[in-house]
Amino acid sequence: MSRATIAPDRRAEVAPAGRTGPRERARLSGDGLAGYLFLSPWIIGIVLLTLGPMVTSLYLSFTDYDLFNAPTWIGLENYQRMFTDARWLRSVQVTAIYVALAVPIKLAAALAVAMLLNSKRAGQGFYRAAFYGPSLIGGSVGVAIVWKMMFSDDSVVDQVLLKFGIDTGGWAGNPDFSLMMLVLLATWQLGAPMVIFLAGLKQVPRELYEAAEVDGAGRARRFWSITLPMISPVLFFNLLLETINAFQVFTSAYVVGGPNGQPAGSTLFYTIYLFDRGFGDYRMGYASAMAWMLLLGVGLVTVFLFRTARGWVFYSGDSGDKR
Amino acid sequence: MGALKRFRVLATSMVALLAVACGGGGGGGDETQAGPxxxxxxxxxxxxxxxxxxxxxxxxxxxxxxxxxxxxxxxxxxxxxxxxxxxxxxxxxxxxxxxxxxxxxxxxxxxxxxxxxxxxxxxxxxxxxxxxxxxxxxxxxxxxxxxxGNTWGYIYDPALFAQAGVEEPKEGWTWDDYRDAMKTIAEKTGVSGGGNYVGSYYNLELQLRQEGGLLYTEDGKLGFDKARLKEFMEEGKALADGKTVLPIEKGVQIKPAFALEQKLVAGDLGWDNFMSRYAKSNPGLKLGPVPTDKAGTSGQYLxxxxxxxxxxxxxxxxxxxxxxxxxxxxxxxxxxxxxxxxxxxxxxxxxxxxxEGPLAAVAAYEDALKDKFGKTPPAPPKGAGTLEQAFIRITEELQYGRITPDQAVDQFFTEAEETLGS
The missing domain is CATH 3.40.190.10 (Periplasmic binding protein-like II)
Known part of the structure; x- marks a missing residue:
């Protein structure tokens, strides 16, 4: 807008004939217009593909909608029904357990690998790529199928465990282990948080370690007192991202457990149940309500994490006595 | 020059495109006259x-x-x-x-x-x-x-029947014969006698039809009561607990393959045309009569x-x-x-x-049954697909020992009420 007023001559050149007032003309002219044009793919995208469907879904969540007939308004019924729906409660439970297991295990593994790779040794580039690799393919259907086969009766995992005298049978068919199998699949894809941890570790000043060493601090002490506090912003960032991601796990769970969350409902994730209700049972209103509940739940967890972050995340520039 | 002009061209063409996309409109004319x-x-x-x-x-x-x-x-x-x-x-x-x-x-x-x-x-x-x-x-x-068309039949491996010294199924064998055969085969050969018996509600349908009933009534209600379902669930539970049929954890793991395909069971009730699929890896299979407690009434239909x-x-x-x-x-x-x-x-x-081959066997099977087929039931009510899934899910939990037959029955009826009621 301001640019347009600087160049009145150009505005005159393209001003359309007609009733448009001067303000209108200014908006549509020259650079302003070009700006909007360049923005338009994003604006169209967000309005048509994100905002539109979101508003629709919010409306549908208060209706009984079976995809074929027009939705009928039923108020909060969908939301109320969830709390007496045994499968909904199960899906919340499964998802909560998964998040509580997968996120810490994956972050711990990513941090451990990042620390191993944060030293100057030959072939670092190769190892970094090798550890990042699974993140590129891990979310695919193919890998999930292979994963399920690896954890079936008499397959690799079963046989290796038997060598150590542990007889669990195939994890894929055992409701007590099937979720753990998916936790391991997530952990295997530790590439993204690992790279971020690595960047964080590089930022920790060497002098701190040297000083600590002079004072006689051991490895563990250095880790707890220097590394962790220094990378806490990165840790927090990873924690947020991974938590939000973990709530939305779908592909691998669908391949392993199908719409029923086999075996015996042990992999009935929230997203799987949502999908099954919407596209399997054609209860789109209920599925929409579930989607909004998920958003609410993830939002609450995120707020909670931000609250706790005040106690343990230190940004450089914070002085110690502020704590 | 004018960005605006370009914008107008763009806008016009987009409107045109939308018009094309939404267009179409009614065909009109005679519905029975086929044109281009x-x-x-x-x-x-x-x-x-x-x-x-x-x-x-x-x-x-x-x-x-x-x-x-x-x-x-x-x-x-x-x-x-x-x-x-x-x-x-x-x-x-x-x-x-x-x-x-x-x-x-x-x-x-x-x-x-x-x-x-x-x-x-x-x-x-x-x-x-x-x-x-x-x-x-x-x-x-x-x-x-x-x-x-296809029909619910009994597909089995005669070699395993012979190995266990069990007589091959013949016209008029009863459900007790069927269970005894599965049990003996499982004990003597180490191969499971049958597949996921309780997980298929077509097995229940077959029994109901033999008793003169239906899985779904004409007006779209369940054709059985809680007591009847409980009987079926308990029977299935006993078969699973006795290791007569394929353990459920095995069945879950081999999905989407079938037990007969992988030679994990000696026989199973199922759609007869699946023979062609099983026969690719298990060519010795045969089709036999389904068990029935009412001689002459097989309950099968096309x-x-x-x-x-x-x-x-x-x-x-x-x-x-x-x-x-x-x-x-x-x-x-x-x-x-x-x-x-x-x-x-x-x-x-x-x-x-x-x-040819197994398919000829299926055709011969259906031909032989042609005059005995019962009336094809009315199309299942709206939501039947959902209920079939529920049946699979609930019986799975039953076989894992997570729920009792009573709970299984209650769960199914609750879901049926929700699904068929609305």
Whole structure:
């Protein structure tokens, strides 16, 4: 807008004939217009593909909608029904357990690998790529199928465990282990948080370690007192991202457990149940309500994490006595 | 110059595009007069079926040069997700493959065209096998034409029966004989006697029909009470606990393969046309009579394995009906498909199909049963697909020992009430 007023001559050149007032003309002219044009793919995208469907879904969540007939308004019924729906409660439970297991295990593994790779040794580039690799393919259907086969009766995992005298049978068919199998699949894809941890570790000043060493601090002490506090912003960032991601796990769970969350409902994730209700049972209103509940739940967890972050995340520039 | 001018051009062309996309409009005119048309045709299946389908479509187009067919396919589950969204979006294909479990659901939702209007004009139905005639009819309207039929039968491996010293099933064997046979085989050979017996509600249907009942009544209610279901659940639980049938954790792991395919069981009740699939890896299999406690009443019927329906919103009902008619009547098509869609639905196609090996066995099996088949039940109520899934899910938990038979019965009835009630 301001640019347009600087160049009145150009505005005159393209001003359309007609009733448009001067303000209108200014908006549509020259650079302003070009700006909007360049923005338009994003604006169209967000309005048509994100905002539109979101508003629709919010409306549908208060209706009984079976995809074929027009939705009928039923108020909060969908939301109320969830709390007496045994499968909904199960899906919340499964998802909560998964998040509580997968996120810490994956972050711990990513941090451990990042620390191993944060030293100057030959072939670092190769190892970094090798550890990042699974993140590129891990979310695919193919890998999930292979994963399920690896954890079936008499397959690799079963046989290796038997060598150590542990007889669990195939994890894929055992409701007590099937979720753990998916936790391991997530952990295997530790590439993204690992790279971020690595960047964080590089930022920790060497002098701190040297000083600590002079004072006689051991490895563990250095880790707890220097590394962790220094990378806490990165840790927090990873924690947020991974938590939000973990709530939305779908592909691998669908391949392993199908719409029923086999075996015996042990992999009935929230997203799987949502999908099954919407596209399997054609209860789109209920599925929409579930989607909004998920958003609410993830939002609450995120707020909670931000609250706790005040106690343990230190940004450089914070002085110690502020704590 | 003018960015605005460019913008106007862009806007105009976009409006034009939208107009084209939303356009179309009513076909109008005589519904039975087939003119030039392009039909969208969707089905579920795999690459193998797609190849056969393409051959049949090519043949249809060469005989009806004014009609063009554009096909698309998905596997079963994805197919129904796509159909649901396309139908909801008013964008359903002209001709679509239909499952018996969904036909009422789609017709009640006004998604299907009444083919009665085309019968005798563009659609020939006279040659359909007795059990399949009228199978796609609901409340006097014709919403689908079967393209294949199959029946619930007993498929078994005679070698394992011999190894265990158990007599092969013969006409008139009872449910007790059946359970004893499974038990003896499991004990003597180490191979499970049967598959997921309690997980299939078609086993329950078979028993109900033998007792003179139905799985779903004419008015779309459950055809059995809690006590009857409990009996079935307890029976299934006993078979699972006694390790007579394949352990559920094994069945879950081999999915989507079948136990008979992997030689994990000595026999199983199931759709007879699956023989062709099992026989690829397990060629010694045979088809036998189903157990019954009422001699002479097997409870079996000819079920449409799949149907073809025409979308309510099609602009070319006459051309669509022609395609459907061609798919069920043309002998060449019967030859192309063999038993891929179930056994061919019409006498002409069955004669042309030249079935060999295991498929010939299936055809002979159905032929022998022809006069004993009971009446094909009414199309299952809306939500039957959901309930079948619930049955699978609940019986799985039962076999894992997570719930008791009583809880299983209660869960199923709760879900049935929710699903059928609304």
């Amino acid at each position: 048309a392009t039909l969208r045709f969707s089905w579920w299946g795999n690459a193998e079926r797609a190849e056969l389908m393409q051959k049949a479509i090519d043949l249809f187009q060469s005989k009806n040069p004014e009609i063009k067919v554009t096909p698309s396919f998905q596997e079963f589950e994805a197919y129904w997700q796509k159909m649901a969204t396309e139908t909801a979006g008013g964008n359903a294909p002209d001709v679509l493959q239909m499952d018996f479990a969904y036909i009422r659901e789609y017709s009640e939702r006004n998604a299907l065209y009444d083919l009665k209007k085309q019968e005798g004009k563009n659609l020939e139905l006279g040659d359909l096998l007795t059990g399949l005639k009228g199978a796609g009819e609901i409340d006097g309207k014709l919403y689908g034409v079967p393209t294949g 079920k449409p394995s799949m149907l073809l329906s025409v979308s309510q919103k099609t602009e070319h009902p006459a051309a669509a009906a022609k395609l459907v008619s061609f798919m069920v009547n043309d002998p060449e098509v019967g030859k192309i498909f063999g038993a891929n869609r179930g056994l061919p639905p019409t006498n002409a196609q069955r004669a042309a199909a030249q079935l």
